[in-house]
Amino acid sequence: xxxxxxxxxxxxxxxxxxxxxxxxxxxxxxxxxxxxxxxxxxxxxxxxxxxxxxxxxxxxxxxxxxxxxxxxxxxxxxxxxxxxxxxxxxxxxxxxxxxxxxxxxxxxxxxxxxxxxxxxxxxxxxxxxxxxxxxxxxxxxxxx
Numbered sequence: 001x002x003x004x005x006x007x008x009x010x011x012x013x014x015x016x017x018x019x020x021x022x023x024x025x026x027x028x029x030x031x032x033x034x035x036x037x038x039x040x041x042x043x044x045x046x047x048x049x050x051x052x053x054x055x056x057x058x059x060x061x062x063x064x065x066x067x068x069x070x071x072x073x074x075x076x077x078x079x080x081x082x083x084x085x086x087x088x089x090x091x092x093x094x095x096x097x098x099x100x101x102x103x104x105x106x107x108x109x110x111x112x113x114x115x116x117x118x119x120x121x122x123x124x125x126x127x128x129x130x131x132x133x134x135x136x137x138x139x140x141x142x143x144x
Contacts, residue, residue: 004097007045008086008105010036012113014050015082025054053089060088067128079114080121087126091133099130 001009014032018025029050033043053060061073064084073081083106090102103126110118 003039003042004045005105005108006038007042007049008109009113010038010042010046011049011053011086012079012082012109014046015053015085016078019078019082049086049089049094052093053085056089056093057085060085060092063088063092063129063132064125067125067132077115077118080110080118083110083114083118083122084125087122088129091126091129099133103127103130 013036014029017032018028021028029047038046064073064081068076068084076084087102087106090097090105091099094102103123106126107119107123110122114122
């Protein structure tokens, strides 16, 4: 398994943990690293994704709600919801991860951790976010 895939799987595990447990994120993260020792570069990339995800959670959740027809975030499976948050964070805020890679990674992780329907569900919503982003970029280019 590649280091970035490992980081993304750790992100999903941490996001799941934080939803199931009360407490401060930083305290939970410290305990998480104590129980999941890993290479420094893996931990660094994991924390980069987590920071973007938590820093932009409201905006990410608003986009997810917008594109998840007939689904509220609270009705989604915890794994699906957090895979969507992670990948949307990478699509919207990462300068080092191509959006298509973020989508592919989320779909692959969904195959491992989600339900049978998770990969298609996640791919559909993330694809809609990417199309909107590309449309926004095209519009901005035209307006310059």
